[in-house]
Amino acid sequence: MRLLVTGATGFIGRTIVLRALADRGIGEVVAPVRSPEKLRAQLAREGVTHTAKLRVIKAGAPRWDLRETGAVDRVVHCAGVLFGRSRDEYFRINVDGTLDLLRQLPGSPRVVVLSSQSAGGPTPTGHQAKKLDHPDRPVSWYGESKLHMEAAVREAGHHDVFFLRAPMVLGPGDRATLPLFQMVRGKVWTKPGVKPKHFSWISSDDLVDAIETWFHRGAGELGTAHVTSPGTISDADLMLTAGKVSGRKGRLVAVPQFLLKPVAFASKFIPAIGEKVPSLTPDRAREIWADRWVIDGAPFEEASGWRGRATLEDTLARTLAWLRRERLV
Numbered sequence: 001m002r003l004l005v006t007g008a009t010g011f012i013g014r015t016i017v018l019r020a021l022a023d024r025g026i027g028e029v030v031a032p033v034r035s036p037e038k039l040r041a042q043l044a045r046e047g048v049t050h051t052a053k054l055r056v057i058k059a060g061a062p063r064w065d066l067r068e069t070g071a072v073d074r075v076v077h078c079a080g081v082l083f084g085r086s087r088d089e090y091f092r093i094n095v096d097g098t099l100d101l102l103r104q105l106p107g108s109p110r111v112v113v114l115s116s117q118s119a120g121g122p123t124p125t126g127h128q129a130k131k132l133d134h135p136d137r138p139v140s141w142y143g144e145s146k147l148h149m150e151a152a153v154r155e156a157g158h159h160d161v162f163f164l165r166a167p168m169v170l171g172p173g174d175r176a177t178l179p180l181f182q183m184v185r186g187k188v189w190t191k192p193g194v195k196p197k198h199f200s201w202i203s204s205d206d207l208v209d210a211i212e213t214w215f216h217r218g219a220g221e222l223g224t225a226h227v228t229s230p231g232t233i234s235d236a237d238l239m240l241t242a243g244k245v246s247g248r249k250g251r252l253v254a255v256p257q258f259l260l261k262p263v264a265f266a267s268k269f270i271p272a273i274g275e276k277v278p279s280l281t282p283d284r285a286r287e288i289w290a291d292r293w294v295i296d297g298a299p300f301e302e303a304s305g306w307r308g309r310a311t312l313e314d315t316l317a318r319t320l321a322w323l324r325r326e327r328l329v
């Protein structure tokens with residue numbers, strides 16, 4: 001069985017590649033990446049030296065060149081832009097790049113595409129969780145690009161494509177949690193907004209399990225699904241748990257949201273700020289204003305029999321161990 005994974009140099013793609021390399025049921029892992037050197041260096045740091053079944057190809061969005069690839073059985077498409085500088089960049093890579101990848105794929109593989117809960121937007125007012133049949137109302141260019149991508153792929157008539165609308169993904173290999181762990185080293189922990197915010201989340205291990213489950217068993221009639229680890233968390237839970245696993249105590253201070261806006265806009269024009277806080281691009285900052293990003297993962301669980309198992313504390317503890325091993329904290 002041959003598995004093709006895009007975005008292997010990123011957090012989720014690399015987690016999938018590491019799992020696949022250890023899976024005896026997978027004969028070859030094909031990884032088209034922009035920088036084969038970057039991938040090899042990352043895998044070496046993970047202790048992976050035995051890469052006989054890994055085939056690395058230099059290719060990227062929006063025009064993938066997969067002529068050397070040969071037919072594959074399964075595809076997990078993780079490559080994408082999460083913190084872009086323009087609407088055009090999101091659409092070029094996340095929409096055009098996905099359509100092109102699906103056109104170029106050799107054979108007739110089964111495909112999982114990483115979409116995002118951002119495609120649907122925040123939980124509608126008056127509801128506990130966003131369901132798939134609630135109207136989709138993305139609030140960022142990122143979310144719009146994911147929603148547009150799903151529709152464009154369906155319209156193009158690609159068969160056997162499954163969209164996973166993941167919430168915030170946490171786990172070892174995630175550099176996006178670095179600012180959280182850096183913050184809890186100090187005495188004052190700032191959270192955006194005075195009101196508590198609530199989120200769904202998923203550990204990277206649960207996400208990979210969910211993807212494997214879909215390949216093995218499918219998910220009934222579902223072509224798109226929300227997937228979550230157990231429980232809804234608040235922004236305070238996230239900080240207090242990061243503090244707990246770091247062995248730190250601090251004072252949680254709520255920062256009024258309007259104070260974040262100037263930082264977000266400055267990040268657009270002052271690249272040095274943008275490089276340090278990519279998640280605070282003005283576009284993605286629009287997602288911070290919403291108070292509830294909770295999704296309903298029950299339909300996928302019922303259709304596939306899969307259940308997330310991770311706990312926040314264990315996931316953050318393992319993430320911190322990874323960041324320490326990489327000497328980032």
Ligand SMILES: NC(=O)c1ccc[n+]([C@@H]2O[C@H](COP(=O)([O-])OP(=O)(O)OC[C@H]3O[C@@H](n4cnc5c(N)ncnc54)[C@H](OP(=O)(O)O)[C@@H]3O)[C@@H](O)[C@H]2O)c1
Pocket residue numbers: 006007008009010011012013033034035038059060061062077078079080081082093114115116117165166167168169170
């Ligand atoms: N992380 C989350 O919390 C989360 C939540 C929901 C959905 N998702 C989705 O899951 C997927 C993976 O996210 P992630 O957290 O792993 O992101 P990530 O760590 O930022 O990785 C992004 C990957 O995409 C690749 N990429 C970016 N632009 C590319 C291009 N033009 N051509 C080829 N490859 C390109 C990057 O390659 P380089 O190394 O060459 O830059 C990297 O391998 C994305 O589609 C994202 O939207 C993530």
